[in-house]
Amino acid sequence: MLDGLKNKLRKFLGLEAKPDAEDDEAKAKLKQEIKSEVEAQSKPAEEAKKAADAAAEEEAKKQAESSEQISKESSTQEVEKVADKPKIGYIHMSGCTGDGMSLTENYDILSTLLTDMVDIVYGTTLVDLWEMPEMDLALVEGSVCLQDEHSVKELMEVREKSGLVCAFGSCAMTGCFTRYARGGQLAQPKHESFVPISDLIKVDCAIPGCPASPEIIAKVVVALINGDMDYLQPMLDMAACNLACGCDLQTNVVSKALCTGCGTCVLACPTRALEMIEGRPSHNKNRCIKCGACTTHCPRTWFPAEQIKKDLGL
Numbered sequence: 001m002l003d004g005l006k007n008k009l010r011k012f013l014g015l016e017a018k019p020d021a022e023d024d025e026a027k028a029k030l031k032q033e034i035k036s037e038v039e040a041q042s043k044p045a046e047e048a049k050k051a052a053d054a055a056a057e058e059e060a061k062k063q064a065e066s067s068e069q070i071s072k073e074s075s076t077q078e079v080e081k082v083a084d085k086p087k088i089g090y091i092h093m094s095g096c097t098g099d100g101m102s103l104t105e106n107y108d109i110l111s112t113l114l115t116d117m118v119d120i121v122y123g124t125t126l127v128d129l130w131e132m133p134e135m136d137l138a139l140v141e142g143s144v145c146l147q148d149e150h151s152v153k154e155l156m157e158v159r160e161k162s163g164l165v166c167a168f169g170s171c172a173m174t175g176c177f178t179r180y181a182r183g184g185q186l187a188q189p190k191h192e193s194f195v196p197i198s199d200l201i202k203v204d205c206a207i208p209g210c211p212a213s214p215e216i217i218a219k220v221v222v223a224l225i226n227g228d229m230d231y232l233q234p235m236l237d238m239a240a241c242n243l244a245c246g247c248d249l250q251t252n253v254v255s256k257a258l259c260t261g262c263g264t265c266v267l268a269c270p271t272r273a274l275e276m277i278e279g280r281p282s283h284n285k286n287r288c289i290k291c292g293a294c295t296t297h298c299p300r301t302w303f304p305a306e307q308i309k310k311d312l313g314l
């Protein structure tokens with residue numbers, strides 16, 4: 001049948017000897033014959049397609065019913081799972097959001113952290129909620145401005161509603177570069193005094209850095225969830241750290257004959273305010289932003305030997 005159809009097509013297109021009838025009437029007749037044959041051939045295919053479509057529709061319906069059932073079951077499990085997860089809030093005071101961004105730079109584990117391990121219940125830019133809820137852990141970024149009544153009240157509320165308060169990054173921990181604020185700038189010329197949050201409330205732990213590194217944020221959150229106090233000890237010690245200047249290294253490490261000349265402080269400094277001169281760190285105060293990273297990274301201000309052994313499996 002197909003050969004006949006091909007031949008007719010070839011004839012119609014003038015590829016073979018001209019059709020017997022060259023006039024329009026003959027061509028129209030030929031065209032009609034081709035059309036009828038094409039319809040005759042496509043009919044079984046159409047019927048088969050209809051049958052296949054109906055079968056697929058039936059199958060899809062069955063699958064939808066079954067996945068609705070699965071989804072009902074798993075959402076019940078999810079609710080139970082969420083109920084067990086620690087509730088974490090992110091509070092933004094006078095900071096630059098750099099630490100919040102650093103948190104999100106945990107590309108490989110962020111979704112696991114946020115979906116399986118913790119429940120973010122509050123946070124500017126993260127959660128659309130105006131009323132601060134109860135939280136297990138509050139990550140507070142930024143220092144607090146004493147002339148900004150709203151910020152001071154918010155910080156008090158954080159303390160009231162949180163099990164643990166963590167100074168998240170150097171501005172919250174030491175004041176960092178907001179220590180240089182002097183006021184006199186529009187639109188709030190009276191906003192002149194910025195202090196670390198531990199000056200106003202009790203702070204339980206601190207994650208230092210300007211910004212804090214993605215890795216340390218993730219590790220601290222996981223350690224808090226697991227109650228790993230060995231890992232957390234330095235962060236607990238740093239909660240009220242006021243050694244926030246490169247010159248503190250001179251006073252507390254070099255002048256006390258504790259410096260080994262390892263150079264870690266120089267590597268930790270985000271502004272290159274430190275350089276090693278004759279085996280000891282030298283501080284350029286014009287570059288220092290008072291982040292405290294040099295002190296918190298110096299292995300002679302604290303040395304967590306037990307934790308290092310644990311991490312290395314020794």
Ligand code: SF4
Pocket residue numbers: 244245246247268269270271272273274283287288289290291292293294295
């Ligand atoms: S010297 Fe560098 S690391 Fe140390 S407080 Fe100043 S800016 Fe921070």
Ligand code: SF4
Pocket residue numbers: 249253254258259260261262263264265266280281297298299300
């Ligand atoms: S990190 Fe501490 S021990 Fe190492 S060079 Fe700096 S001050 Fe000295």
